[in-house]
Amino acid sequence: MVDFNWGFFLELVVSGVLIGLMYSLIALGFVLIYKSTDAINFAQGEFVMIAGIIVGACAASYGLPLWLAISLSVGFMVVFNVGLERTVLRPMIGRPIVAIIMATIGLAALLRGAGPFFFGAGTRPLNLPIDDAPIIIGDHFIYLNPIHLLGASAAVLFLLGFGWFFLKSRKGVAMRAVADSHQVSMAMGINVQRYFALAWVMAGVVAALGGVIWGSLLGVDTQLAIIGLKVFPVVILGGLDSIVGVIVGGIIVGVVENLAAGYLDPMVGGGTKDFTPYVLMILMLMFKPYGLFGKPIIERI
Amino acid sequence: MFHRESGYYKTTYKGDMAFYPLPVGRWSVALLGVFFLVVVPLFLDPYYLSVLCLIAIAIVGALGLNILLGYTGQISIGHAAFMSVGAYTAANLITKLDWPFWLAVPSGGVMAAAIGVLVGIPSLRIKGLYLAIATLAAQFIIEWVINHTPAISGGVQASIEVPRPTFFGEKLDTEVELYYFLMAFAVIAIIATMNLVRSRIGRAFIAIRDQDIAAEIIGINVFRYKLYAFAISSFYAGVAGVLYTYYLSIANYEQFLIVVSIDYLAMVIIGGLGSVLGSVFGAVFVTLLPIVIRIFMDTFGAFFFDPVILAQVTAQFRLILFGLLIIVFLVVEPEGLNRLWLNIRNYFRIWPFSY
Numbered sequence A: 001m002v003d004f005n006w007g008f009f010l011e012l013v014v015s016g017v018l019i020g021l022m023y024s025l026i027a028l029g030f031v032l033i034y035k036s037t038d039a040i041n042f043a044q045g046e047f048v049m050i051a052g053i054i055v056g057a058c059a060a061s062y063g064l065p066l067w068l069a070i071s072l073s074v075g076f077m078v079v080f081n082v083g084l085e086r087t088v089l090r091p092m093i094g095r096p097i098v099a100i101i102m103a104t105i106g107l108a109a110l111l112r113g114a115g116p117f118f119f120g121a122g123t124r125p126l127n128l129p130i131d132d133a134p135i136i137i138g139d140h141f142i143y144l145n146p147i148h149l150l151g152a153s154a155a156v157l158f159l160l161g162f163g164w165f166f167l168k169s170r171k172g173v174a175m176r177a178v179a180d181s182h183q184v185s186m187a188m189g190i191n192v193q194r195y196f197a198l199a200w201v202m203a204g205v206v207a208a209l210g211g212v213i214w215g216s217l218l219g220v221d222t223q224l225a226i227i228g229l230k231v232f233p234v235v236i237l238g239g240l241d242s243i244v245g246v247i248v249g250g251i252i253v254g255v256v257e258n259l260a261a262g263y264l265d266p267m268v269g270g271g272t273k274d275f276t277p278y279v280l281m282i283l284m285l286m287f288k289p290y291g292l293f294g295k296p297i298i299e300r301i
Numbered sequence B: 001m002f003h004r005e006s007g008y009y010k011t012t013y014k015g016d017m018a019f020y021p022l023p024v025g026r027w028s029v030a031l032l033g034v035f036f037l038v039v040v041p042l043f044l045d046p047y048y049l050s051v052l053c054l055i056a057i058a059i060v061g062a063l064g065l066n067i068l069l070g071y072t073g074q075i076s077i078g079h080a081a082f083m084s085v086g087a088y089t090a091a092n093l094i095t096k097l098d099w100p101f102w103l104a105v106p107s108g109g110v111m112a113a114a115i116g117v118l119v120g121i122p123s124l125r126i127k128g129l130y131l132a133i134a135t136l137a138a139q140f141i142i143e144w145v146i147n148h149t150p151a152i153s154g155g156v157q158a159s160i161e162v163p164r165p166t167f168f169g170e171k172l173d174t175e176v177e178l179y180y181f182l183m184a185f186a187v188i189a190i191i192a193t194m195n196l197v198r199s200r201i202g203r204a205f206i207a208i209r210d211q212d213i214a215a216e217i218i219g220i221n222v223f224r225y226k227l228y229a230f231a232i233s234s235f236y237a238g239v240a241g242v243l244y245t246y247y248l249s250i251a252n253y254e255q256f257l258i259v260v261s262i263d264y265l266a267m268v269i270i271g272g273l274g275s276v277l278g279s280v281f282g283a284v285f286v287t288l289l290p291i292v293i294r295i296f297m298d299t300f301g302a303f304f305f306d307p308v309i310l311a312q313v314t315a316q317f318r319l320i321l322f323g324l325l326i327i328v329f330l331v332v333e334p335e336g337l338n339r340l341w342l343n344i345r346n347y348f349r350i351w352p353f354s355y
Helices: A006-037 A044-061 A066-089 A097-119 A146-168 A170-180 A182-187 A192-218 A222-238 A243-268 A276-287 B013-017 B023-043 B046-071 B079-097 B101-124 B129-148 B175-196 B200-210 B212-217 B222-248 B258-271 B276-304 B307-332 B336-349
Strands: A135-137 A142-144 B159-161 B250-252
Touching: A006 A044, A006 A142, A006 A146, A006 A170, A006 A192, A006 A222, A006 A243, A044 A066, A044 A097, A044 A192, A044 A222, A066 A097, A066 A192, A066 B307, A097 A222, A097 B129, A097 B258, A097 B307, A142 A146, A146 A170, A146 A192, A146 A243, A170 A182, A170 A192, A182 A192, A192 A222, A222 A243, A222 A276, A222 B129, A243 A276, A276 B101, A276 B129, B023 B046, B023 B175, B046 B079, B046 B175, B046 B200, B046 B222, B046 B258, B046 B276, B079 B101, B079 B129, B079 B159, B079 B222, B079 B250, B079 B258, B101 B129, B101 B222, B129 B258, B175 B222, B175 B276, B200 B212, B200 B222, B212 B222, B222 B250, B258 B276, B258 B307, B258 B336, B276 B307, B276 B336
Parallel strands: none
Antiparallel strands: A135 A142, B159 B250
8 A cells, every 4th residue: 555545535535425415415304204204215216306307397398497496396395295195194104114115115116107207208407507617625636526515515504404403493392202102292282293294395395405406416317216225324324313323324325435436346347336335234234223323212012 | 716604514623724625615726727727828829828927927926025024024125136046046057057947946946045044134133114224235235246246147248048948858938838837836836825824934924923022922933933934035036036037038137126126015015915815916916017008008108199209108107007006005905906805705705695
């Protein structure tokens, strides 16, 4: 290791952190739902995809201004998720967790078909009005993609916002109560179903934002849904019900996969990027299943 | 089928254990057997026979997943990966060592079972969502390993060509012969599962599904039985993978992507969790669904859509309908097609005195 290239290493780490924070943003939607409704959403990636497709279709194909396209997409996600909560998830309260997982897998298939069915299958660009020339720092030439920077800062902002919401605000406290026990919170006069709907709405808004950011990075088509698969290593590493965990998990996943792509790919011939986070996740599941910041579940009969 | 017992006349344990206690039940099953083994292959068009072959393969795979998900309550999103393990194991044995099918099929299953046990080990500590994610990870890791190991995947395009099976020196290369070949495995799988789930092992599975802590307290070694469930389920998956390889004459990892895992989950759920007949219904339904949609779209699609994009629209339409069906079944009829069938049957059993 005489000629270890620190510049290369540092660049991988820095862009890994930024990408990781953008993963955290997607994972946040997942955690929000799990935290408050105990439901598991395997369709988070598809939410991101559909939101991105709507923005892309409105902005690129119908020529609406970007702010209008984004608000339309957010609006759609809110309405859609409220409807979803009413029609699908509410009847399934109290059913085994496997059933809820399957329902969201079905939802994922539905959305993956519906997105291109209604808006066309082609890949659309989604251009945010920012300069995309890389920012260069220092003599080691660390390139920063401005979209990464924007995405990461949006992610941090949202994560801090939700952290505050859960810890300090009245609604957030109520939501944590709902997450702990539906029955007790009902007895304390909390309208549980309203908070379920609220959680899904928040997840929808987060997904829409994720769709805009990831869409501007990758272009919008059904492939955007693959981001959803990155959510699982993030939430398992960090712990399923922890917002701090989402940030840490996201950063770990981002850095690890970037390092794998930088150092392992030349050795084994590619593809390690999609695979190392999962190996890490399996290890975590074997030794500390509830993640770094998760709350262990104690079971009684 | 729609017969009804006039009382409870079983006097021996043997009579009590029989699958079909009444002669009329035995006769209707025999009739079904004759229909599928004699009438169907004689009179059906080769295209529809090949559809039936696909259904037979799907039945084997769906039964495997139902043992794991429906009877033991352990979710797996990596079923297709186990199929690919079986498929590639058998493909390598067939092409490199020239093994006959009666060795290749079980060895593919055994290899898949070994990998399945490995994946099942975390199930001791984790369950529900965590297990779902772990098996999802297994799906990706197995896919990646097969794809990146030329010794397994045969190098170019990760696909191995496999000759059709030979039976006593006779090469099974017509659709009818292949139909008999695959149907035989489907029948064996159905009978094996029906017997498995009422054995000691099957009852232990059901106890674990219903309440695993309680099962442990009454003396079931939960870890061991969970591993059994993973092994048996993956064995079925591996066998299904080998059969699919024979059917296609090629082992290719693209036939075993995560979409296929979800297809199998859908079969088990639409068909009915924890029921053998349900697995059969689910396999038939999910295999036929895309074919029916395609025929429908070929006939009527041109009225609604531009012929250029018709193929795409058909695929999207299939996904939409597929997702919708999973959700509708889960919300409205969690016990699936099997429950619908039982409802119909019970209605006619007591008809016309329905109260």
